[in-house]
Amino acid sequence: MSTRRPSRPPPAPAPPRISPLPFGGMIGLACVLFLDLGTAGVLRWWAVVGLVAAWIVLFVVACAWWTPHPRRLPWLAGMGLLLWAVVVVGVNLATR
Template sequence: MQIHRRPRYRQDGISPWPFVGLIGMAAVFFLVAASGPFTPWWAQTLLFLGWGAALVAAIRWWEPHPARVVWVPLACGVMWFVVILAGVSALGW
C-alpha cells in the first residue's frame, strides 16, 4: 500500500505580482507621508485620498488581475511626482 502525501502548502497558480505591488504601495505611502512638511494641508489630504483609492484598487485587483497590481504603485508614484512638481513650480511650496 502506497501512502500519498499532500504538500504542506500549495504553490501552483500563486502570482508574486500582487505582493510586489503592495510593497510598492507601502513605499509610495512613505513618499506621501514624507511630503507633509512641504505641502499645504489640502494638498496632503488629496494625496492621501489618492493613495487610499489606489490601495483599494490594488486590493480589489489582487485575485482577478494580479499583474495590474504592480502598475498601481507606479501610477500612484507618478501622481505624487506630478502634484509635488506642479505645487513647487506653480504655487511656490
C-alpha cells in the same frame, strides 16, 4: 480479457504557482504612502490630503484586483509614484 488497474493512484495535480506580482505591488503602494506622508513638511496641507485620498483609492482598487488581476498591482504603485511626482512639482511651481 480484463483491464489492468494501475498499482498506484495517479499523483495529485500540482497546486497553482503563487505570483509575486501582487506582493510587489502592495510593497510599492506602501512606499508611495511613505512618500505621500513624508511630503507633509514640503507641500501644502491640502495637497497632502489629496495625495493620501488618491492613495486610499489605489489601495482599495489593489485589494479588489488582488486575485482577478494580479499583474496590474505593480502598475498601480507606478501610477501612485507618478501622481506623487506630478503633484509635488506642480504644487511647488504653482505656489511660488
